[in-house]
Amino acid sequence: xxxxxxxxxxxxxxxxxxxxxxxxxxxxxxxxxxxxxxxxxxxxxxxxxxxxxxxxxxxxxxxxxxxxxxxxxxxxxxxxxxxxxxxxxxxxxxxxxxxxxxxxxxxxxxxxxxxxxxxxxxxxxxxxxxxxxxxxxxxxxxxxxxxxxxxxxxxxxxxxxxxxxxxxxxxxxxxxxxxxxxxxxxxxxxxxxxxxxxxxxxxxxxxxxxxxxxxxxxxx
Amino acid sequence: xxxxxxxxxxxxxxxxxxxxxxxxxxxxxxxxxxxxxxxxxxxxxxxxxxxxxxxxxxxxxxxxxxxxxxxxxxxxxxxxxxxxxxxxxxxxxxxxxxxxxxxxxxxxxxxxxxxxxxxxxxxxxxxxxxxxxxxxxxxxxxxxxxxxxxxxxxxxxxxxxxxxxxxxxxxxxxxxxxxxxxxxxxxxxxxxxxxxxxxxxxxxxxxxxxxxxxxxxxxxxxxxxxxxxxxxxxxxxxxxx
Amino acid sequence: xxxxxxxxxxxxxxxxxxxxxxxxxxxxxxxxxxxxxxxxxxxxxxxxxxxxxxxxxxxxxxxxxxxxxxxxxxxxxxxxxxxxxxxxxxxxxxxxxxxxxxxxxxxxxxxxxxxxxxxxxxxxxxxxxxxxxxxxxxxxxxxxxxxxxxxxxxxxxxxxxxxxxxxxxxxxxxxxxxxxxxxxxxxxxxxxxxxxxxxxxxxxxxxxxxxxxxxxxxxxx
Numbered sequence: 001x002x003x004x005x006x007x008x009x010x011x012x013x014x015x016x017x018x019x020x021x022x023x024x025x026x027x028x029x030x031x032x033x034x035x036x037x038x039x040x041x042x043x044x045x046x047x048x049x050x051x052x053x054x055x056x057x058x059x060x061x062x063x064x065x066x067x068x069x070x071x072x073x074x075x076x077x078x079x080x081x082x083x084x085x086x087x088x089x090x091x092x093x094x095x096x097x098x099x100x101x102x103x104x105x106x107x108x109x110x111x112x113x114x115x116x117x118x119x120x121x122x123x124x125x126x127x128x129x130x131x132x133x134x135x136x137x138x139x140x141x142x143x144x145x146x147x148x149x150x151x152x153x154x155x156x157x158x159x160x161x162x163x164x165x166x167x168x169x170x171x172x173x174x175x176x177x178x179x180x181x182x183x184x185x186x187x188x189x190x191x192x193x194x195x196x197x198x199x200x201x202x203x204x205x206x207x208x209x210x211x212x213x214x215x216x217x218x219x220x
Numbered sequence: 221x222x223x224x225x226x227x228x229x230x231x232x233x234x235x236x237x238x239x240x241x242x243x244x245x246x247x248x249x250x251x252x253x254x255x256x257x258x259x260x261x262x263x264x265x266x267x268x269x270x271x272x273x274x275x276x277x278x279x280x281x282x283x284x285x286x287x288x289x290x291x292x293x294x295x296x297x298x299x300x301x302x303x304x305x306x307x308x309x310x311x312x313x314x315x316x317x318x319x320x321x322x323x324x325x326x327x328x329x330x331x332x333x334x335x336x337x338x339x340x341x342x343x344x345x346x347x348x349x350x351x352x353x354x355x356x357x358x359x360x361x362x363x364x365x366x367x368x369x370x371x372x373x374x375x376x377x378x379x380x381x382x383x384x385x386x387x388x389x390x391x392x393x394x395x396x397x398x399x400x401x402x403x404x405x406x407x408x409x410x411x412x413x414x415x416x417x418x419x420x421x422x423x424x425x426x427x428x429x430x431x432x433x434x435x436x437x438x439x440x441x442x443x444x445x446x447x448x449x450x451x452x453x454x455x456x457x458x459x460x461x
Numbered sequence: 462x463x464x465x466x467x468x469x470x471x472x473x474x475x476x477x478x479x480x481x482x483x484x485x486x487x488x489x490x491x492x493x494x495x496x497x498x499x500x501x502x503x504x505x506x507x508x509x510x511x512x513x514x515x516x517x518x519x520x521x522x523x524x525x526x527x528x529x530x531x532x533x534x535x536x537x538x539x540x541x542x543x544x545x546x547x548x549x550x551x552x553x554x555x556x557x558x559x560x561x562x563x564x565x566x567x568x569x570x571x572x573x574x575x576x577x578x579x580x581x582x583x584x585x586x587x588x589x590x591x592x593x594x595x596x597x598x599x600x601x602x603x604x605x606x607x608x609x610x611x612x613x614x615x616x617x618x619x620x621x622x623x624x625x626x627x628x629x630x631x632x633x634x635x636x637x638x639x640x641x642x643x644x645x646x647x648x649x650x651x652x653x654x655x656x657x658x659x660x661x662x663x664x665x666x667x668x669x670x671x672x673x674x675x676x677x678x679x680x681x682x
Contacts, residue, residue, distance in 0.1 A: 122308070
């Protein structure tokens with residue numbers, strides 16, 4: 001082994017990489033917010049009386065779950081380009097991950113809804129609550145607890161998926177920044193090992209804060 | 221002031237479970253409904269506050285037709301409390317919050333008012349010590365008493381009890397029956413679907429015996445339980461006593 | 462747009478090239494699943510039965526594979542290979558990284574399957590005179606398998622989709638091969654749709670099978 005590790009340049013680049021990590025976190029968070037929104041839309045659509053709506057929702061879910069995330073990002077970036085829709089790499093990445101998140105979360109929400117017993121709705125209605133009120137005050141909080149863990153899992157997934165942005169030319173997120181540094185210096189191992197550590201810490205940040213939140217939120 | 225049930229029929233798909241029931245419960249009365257499983261007793265209760273639609277007949281609560289198109293069911297349900305066999309505590313709320321929820325959100329009471337009502341009702345059923353506890357920490361009997369307090373907090377004119385002791389361990393039945401005894405002694409109008417024959421005999425003004433979707437016998441407990449006339453009633457009582 | 466789709470310069474040769482890419486995807490998946498499952502079963506059982514001072518560090522190490530993007534894992538492994546002077550082809554590196562990656566998830570699946578068997582059931586088995594190993598093979602294993610298999614199928618499909626990332630270290634699999642064709646004929650939507658269709662055809666039937674198995678076993682409970 002004739003290799004000498006050069007960690008110093010990597011550590012000097014740390015501030016740049018941390019800024020990248022912030023972009024990573026930003027994309028992941030945005031993709032989760034949008035993903036939750038579309039997942040609710042999909043869950044509602046899959047229960048709709050219109051066949052076309054149900055079909056569209058089912059296709060979204062199956063496509064999101066049965067093709068690689070990288071493929072979905074490619075589609076957003078190159079594929080939509082053929083239709084005259086040109087997204088920049090940030091938006092394409094965000095669109096790809098959102099598409100993926102929504103597909104997985106729609107299933108999660110459907111399961112969560114089934115897991116709250118129908119008798120809860122009935123008990124709430126018997127106290128004079130309306131359908132919407134009963135759903136909001138009684139069913140939804142219970143559903144939220146059931147989907148909370150899968151939701152944080154998906155957030156970790158979203159962070160991991162942001163690394164794929166480099167493939168469509170994104171250079172501002174953690175992987176993108178790391179790759180730029182790498183191309184300039186070819187200290188691949190050092191830079192990427194450091195990036196790995198930062199990703200690990202980001203993932204832990206999510207799981208630990210989720211655990212704290214769960215501890216505060218779900219006392220029952 | 222009464223619950224007036226007139227020739228009510230109710231089917232689930234092709235299965236008719238209530239086959240023409242007529243019965244009036246006057247304000248201040250306690251009526252117990254006894255009978256075998258699947259005789260349609262519980263279904264009838266669900267129809268009284270509109271949780272289940274009916275196929276024909278009418279149910280009038282203080283003159284309001286429950287199943288008429290224009291009836292505001294949410295309004296109507298405020299004066300009919302119901303307690304279920306499965307107590308259906310809201311698991312994400314504390315005991316106090318369980319009872320406060322409907323007064324606040326349905327009746328629009330302030331937090332302080334709702335809390336005062338909830339504390340009063342919970343003390344009444346003997347749960348004053350458990351206000352800040354989550355239902356999962358309560359026994360079945362305690363959860364059932366909480367469910368009673370939750371219904372009482374809406375100041376209902378009528379209380380419906382749907383086999384509220386059937387899912388309880390035998391040693392917990394007593395505390396729930398005591399709570400119901402207390403309510404009846406205070407003059408609450410109650411319809412009690414129950415398997416506790418001795419309890420029915422003790423608290424009721426009248427007892428109705430349900431069999432295969434019909435009322436076979438109705439009258440004072442001394443008559444229906446003490447001296448039944450119909451062969452079905454005699455068979456049923458023999459099987460449970 | 463429609464005419465451009467029909468009037469494509471996409472040839473049969475291109476399709477053949479993509480199918481070969483799909484073959485590489487399947488080969489990578491195959492080795493990753495074999496290696497990942499073997500390791501995952503060993504680690505999973507160890508995690509289920511060992512005391513905390515073995516369980517906790519093992520869990521922590523495996524957690525790293527689930528908390529770092531696979532792309533980064535591949536790059537780090539590939540550059541590390543160069544540093545220590547192992548002369549593996551990229552395909553081998555890809556298989557090894559994917560196998561470790563899969564083992565981290567598989568461990569958790571095996572462990573929860575193992576822990577899903579109630580102690581009372583095991584006690585009942587032992588009370589009938591079964592030995593420890595008989596209990597494991599006739600009671601624990603069949604029950605754990607039912608719990609674990611649907612998740613394992615899901616994981617296998619997940620790994621198949623994740624193989625798409627190995628192009629970064631120079632392997633031409635399905636997605637990379639379609640990218641090569643896109644660069645030449647400049648019809649990304651068309652070519653990517655074919656790639657998506659191939660992925661879907663490889664994944665969807667197995668996903669359905671998994672869902673069916675899960676449903677059937679749940680009904681039997």
